[in-house]
Amino acid sequence: MRTRFRAALMAGTAAVLGLALTACGGSDSGSGQQAAPARTLTVSAAASLTSVYQQLGTEFQNANPGTTVKFNFGGSDSLAQQVVQGAPADVLATASSKTMQTAVQAGKIQGEPVVYATNSLQIAVAPNNPKGITSLQDLTKPGVVSVVCAPAVPCGAAAEAAEKAAGVTLTPASEEQDVKGVLNRVQTGNADAGLVYVTDVKSTNGAVTGVSFPQASAQGAVQSYPIGVVNGSQNADLAQSWINFVRGQQGTAALQQAGFVTK
Amino acid sequence: MRTTVPRFLWVPAALAWLLVAIPVAGLVVRVDWPNFLGLVTTPSALAALRLSLETGLATMVLCLLFGGPLAVVLARSSLPGLPFIRSVVLLPLVLPPVVGGLTLLFLFGRTGPVGGFLDREFGITIPFSTGAVVLAQTFVAMPFLVVSLEGALRTAGERYEAVAATLGASPATTLWRVTVPVVLPGLMSGSVLAFARALGEFGATITFAGSLEGTTRTLPLFIYLESESDLDGAVAMSLVLVVVAILVIVVSRTRDLR
Numbered sequence: 063m064r065t066r067f068r069a070a071l072m073a074g075t076a077a078v079l080g081l082a083l084t085a086c087g088g089s090d091s092g093s094g095q096q097a098a099p100a101r102t103l104t105v106s107a108a109a110s111l112t113s114v115y116q117q118l119g120t121e122f123q124n125a126n127p128g129t130t131v132k133f134n135f136g137g138s139d140s141l142a143q144q145v146v147q148g149a150p151a152d153v154l155a156t157a158s159s160k161t162m163q164t165a166v167q168a169g170k171i172q173g174e175p176v177v178y179a180t181n182s183l184q185i186a187v188a189p190n191n192p193k194g195i196t197s198l199q200d201l202t203k204p205g206v207v208s209v210v211c212a213p214a215v216p217c218g219a220a221a222e223a224a225e226k227a228a229g230v231t232l233t234p235a236s237e238e239q240d241v242k243g244v245l246n247r248v249q250t251g252n253a254d255a256g257l258v259y260v261t262d263v264k265s266t267n268g269a270v271t272g273v274s275f276p277q278a279s280a281q282g283a284v285q286s287y288p289i290g291v292v293n294g295s296q297n298a299d300l301a302q303s304w305i306n307f308v309r310g311q312q313g314t315a316a317l318q319q320a321g322f323v324t325k
Numbered sequence: 326m327r328t329t330v331p332r333f334l335w336v337p338a339a340l341a342w343l344l345v346a347i348p349v350a351g352l353v354v355r356v357d358w359p360n361f362l363g364l365v366t367t368p369s370a371l372a373a374l375r376l377s378l379e380t381g382l383a384t385m386v387l388c389l390l391f392g393g394p395l396a397v398v399l400a401r402s403s404l405p406g407l408p409f410i411r412s413v414v415l416l417p418l419v420l421p422p423v424v425g426g427l428t429l430l431f432l433f434g435r436t437g438p439v440g441g442f443l444d445r446e447f448g449i450t451i452p453f454s455t456g457a458v459v460l461a462q463t464f465v466a467m468p469f470l471v472v473s474l475e476g477a478l479r480t481a482g483e484r485y486e487a488v489a490a491t492l493g494a495s496p497a498t499t500l501w502r503v504t505v506p507v508v509l510p511g512l513m514s515g516s517v518l519a520f521a522r523a524l525g526e527f528g529a530t531i532t533f534a535g536s537l538e539g540t541t542r543t544l545p546l547f548i549y550l551e552s553e554s555d556l557d558g559a560v561a562m563s564l565v566l567v568v569v570a571i572l573v574i575v576v577s578r579t580r581d582l583r
Contacts (some may be wrong), residue, residue, distance in 0.1 A: 080472045207369035207453070212536065212553075214550055214551070214554035215553050215554070217409070234537065235452075235453035236536055236537050236541065237535075237536055237538075238535070239550060243531075250430060250434055250436065251435050252434045252436070252452045252453070264537070319393075
């Protein structure tokens with residue numbers, strides 16, 4: 063019994079090692095083929111950019127043979143903190159100007175970061191809008207269960223700004239930790255309406271309907287997406303071409319497709 | 326006389342103890358002591374503490390009322406399929422609480438079979454209510470009481486009950502006058518464990534009940550939210566939770582030793 067277990071363990075270890083070796087071999091042979099030197103661009107990007115950036119990453123690699131784009135997706139706050147602490151990244155793309163400023167003030171961004179896209183709130187409701195919700199005011203109607211983000215997190219702060227602009231005080235059934243939590247409540251039918259971003263509505267592929275409202279563009283309600291080259295990057299030129307690519311035709315198309323407003 | 330512990334056990338034993346002790350000690354060091362009192366007495370923090378204690382007690386009562394009888398059935402009856410029944414009861418011990426919360430949501434949510442019925446017929450919505458918190462906590466805490474009580478019942482054996490029965494006591498009289506007094510320590514420590522588990526419950530609660538101050542935002546949910554914006558507040562309240570947990574353990578252990 064015991065020897066059999068040990069044999070299985072060794073076989074498993076060998077398999078893992080083998081895989082690791084093949085993986086190394088693969089990347090080596092890839093670079094030998096091309097004339098262009100192999101380079102890796104590391105992009106630290108907000109989690110809400112995941113699908114757009116992954117798509118753009120593939121397109122960028124195709125346009126720049128020999129280049130590998132590596133992503134580090136996460137919360138904007140922790141990404142900025144990582145860059146401040148000296149984590150290796152060439153590009154920083156956060157989901158708020160405030161988090162970008164943390165990196166700028168620490169002297170970690172080359173020049174001025176540019177805001178290339180914005181994202182705004184929508185009211186997520188069930189498909190076909192059974193409760194007939196057309197405005198923020200409608201969320202206060204009796205019998206409408208609404209859900210928002212907690213004011214302490216960015217989407218909650220945005221919701222609060224929109225409420226203020228509309229002169230409405232919502233009484234949500236729950237204040238979620240993040241926007242996906244809100245979306246989930248609406249998708250499972252436990253809430254009638256939730257304040258989420260346009261991109262979140264799009265990402266459900268029709269599982270929820272988005273209702274736009276004028277106060278979504280109020281000051282403090284709009285989420286901006288700044289991007290900048292990290293100071294000390296070994297690939298500053300490549301980092302700049304990534305930023306140009308994201309702001310170029312392909313980038314703009316992908317961002318708009320996902321529901322962002324591009325600048 | 327106590328048996329001697331082999332020397333080679335000391336090092337891993339010490340490491341095991343340190344694995345728990347050092348992070349907790351680190352928490353104590355990280356606390357912003359000058360502002361501690363202010364941080365733990367904000368209205369939001371007090372509301373969370375109060376909700377946690379209230380729902381924890383309610384959970385304990387529910388576990389006693391329903392888990393107690395279940396433990397007696399598991400320990401004393403000869404139902405067919407008893408092992409199967411027992412494994413189902415133990416499931417929440419192994420399942421990630423988030424999974425528990427999702428299953429509750431699919432059953433009792435507004436679109437679920439039970440929740441949908443209650444919503445349509447009686448206008449009762451379970452998610453987002455304090456009742457949902459208690460339900461989620463009872464789901465995860467129940468096995469703690471059932472396991473301790475069943476163990477106590479099996480250790481106590483059936484001799485006294487058999488004697489009581491031969492003396493003409495009805496099954497109900499035997500239960501109240503013989504069984505319950507004999508397993509009282511087990512019942513107590515099981516209840517305290519269930520209370521403690523309810524106090525620390527997070528995943529099932531946030532998935533099923535949501536998070537709203539005073540209604541569903543218990544202490545663990547409050548700490549999770551605070552960690553997004555005010556780390557000092559989160560650390561301070563974590564320490565409060567640690568102190569409450571230590572008190573609970575001390576209370577339950579002293580009973581065991583007696």
